[in-house]
Amino acid sequence: MEFIATVVILTCTYALLAAGIVILYKAGRVVNFAHGEIAIVGGYVFYSSGLMVGDSLWFAILGAVAFSVVMGAFIYAAMMRRVVGEPFYVAILITVGIAIVLKSAIIVVWRAEQVTIDVGVAPAVRLAGGATLSYMDLASIVLTVVFFLALYLFFTFTRSGVQFRGTAENPLLASQRGVNVNFVLSRAWIIAVSAATLSGVLYGGRAFLGTASVTIGLAGLTAALVGGLDSLRGAVVGAFIVALAQYLTVRLIDSVLSEALPFLILLVVMSIRPWGLFGTVEELDRV
């Protein structure tokens, strides 16, 4: 029971990260190497916003939402918009630059302080064997389900969602049909940053936020690549595979290998199925 709970919670963190990476890839063919940094900085913003007003949860949420909107819109408007049509590696290099800047921000703004988000850390459910799940753990599961459900409803039933899918499919045609492609792409960044921030907050509730925590971005990226860079369903499956493999490595093989394992999985999947488990072959060929 404890094993299942741990893997599910870890899956949720990675799935949220992977979802953001997939959305950005689908929308603009950008592989975001700054996702871990965005997640952890989002977590820090949540933490600091709450502290600013006497540990207020509402201000923390407000701060995290504001960060997601501003950061997402800013990255697109100030950087990504300018490289549309440029070779794909230009955008990738920009995300590497963003990662470095955000990691430096953790050092400069938060003095690399390791912080925890102590919201709902009290035990909520006692499992067989004495282990417990906190309210934050339960919130991880619920919020991840809600996030993916909202994404599904957005893409399937809303006009904006259809425009998004159209832009992902063929930006030129979408633009000719009157879709404001820039608006769609900036929204994709806002959604992706929101997902990353949510995962950063949940991660800060379970582990801690610090410069070392940005490595969760690699687990998210691996999950997205394993599942297929253009598949949200693949993001969830990829996240589950990475989480399960990490957990089993710690428990059954050698705990020290848990850090290298996501990359081993990635190498295996990429050598067998370079487009990922649920990815589209044609899409990846362009990369």
Next chain:
Amino acid sequence: MRKQLFRRGITAAAIIAGLAGFSAAQAQETYKIGYITDLSGPLAGSYTPTWEGFELYIKALNDRGGINGKKVDVILDDDGLKADRAVAAAKKQTERDQVVGIFGLSLSSTQGPVYAEMRKAGVPVVSTFSGIGDALPPAQPFSYSTGIVFEIAGDAIGELGQAIKKGGKVVGMTIDSVGGRAALAHNKKAVEAAGGTWDEVIFPVATTDFTPFAQAAAEKKPDVIVGHYGSGQNLGVIPALRRSGYNGPYVVASYGVTEDTIRQAAQRAGSGENIYYVTRYSSSFDKNPSVGEVAAAQKKYGTSKPFSSMHVTGWALGKFTEAALKGCGWPCTREKLDQTIQTLKVDMGGLTGGPIEMSATDHYGPTYWRLYIWDAKDNVMEPKGNWIKKGSQGFK
């Protein structure tokens, strides 16, 4: 026109020469030492308070007039917990800044390369926070430590842990580092020598979600768990252990772990019961005049981190540094400083159980260790028993 150019050239040369002379004179007016540590990497939370304690001491010392009428100038560099950055900083400090000695240093994996490089340059290096075996007898030249050599810490914790549970099963947890593994090896030896059994869980340095590792440790059904790592890891491991259903004794090895970290971890875990702490230097809750002196300096000069035993550790290094520079005299050279440290015996006045004492072959000396227990009700640290003394022989 030519005359004018000539005059301007002369004036510029004079200014440059003046400035150079001025800066040389300035340089000669102070004892220049280097300090390298991790202020931005994964273990910055552990290393920053130790640096702050050292800085407090130097500020207080300079306010008292310095040593032999000369101020102490500390060049601080951040290694970000990277060995290449630590070595580059050490080279910069010796070649450009002309320091007479280097103090501080971060994780064991960054210390080795710095010690090795500075041996070539003939610069004495004193690590304070944690240390690898280079300082232990037979010591490597120029390599000293006033901190926690993991081999000895592991041995001391193994012995002190017997006061919690005689015999029994102990599970040691650590990060995958040279020092962490050394601490586990010696902790294991001491536990087994006392009739107990041993098991261990090692996790990667960059781990930040400790749940699977805590579950693996709890599943081994230990009587005691010992954590050989820094602040951040304890902040994650203690709640993760309690979430995994392990509520037994947990021993925090004081590798940069502050009392505030324990308070936070206890709060997250939902209880501060059964948390122990083993340290080489006094807890900030100790009621002795030397700790009071550090607390007063902290109030006067301020620190970014809450007052902790790590500030006490840094302050102790400051005291050691003052004695070393005083013994070195004026002008102090690297060779003279090295010679001085080799025969140095510094009374710590209650900051630990006895003096810090070096010799030509032993660059670490005897150390003193104490077990504390966290009082969950009042959020304070209480000593449990007296200091024990550990020799430095036989750990290599």
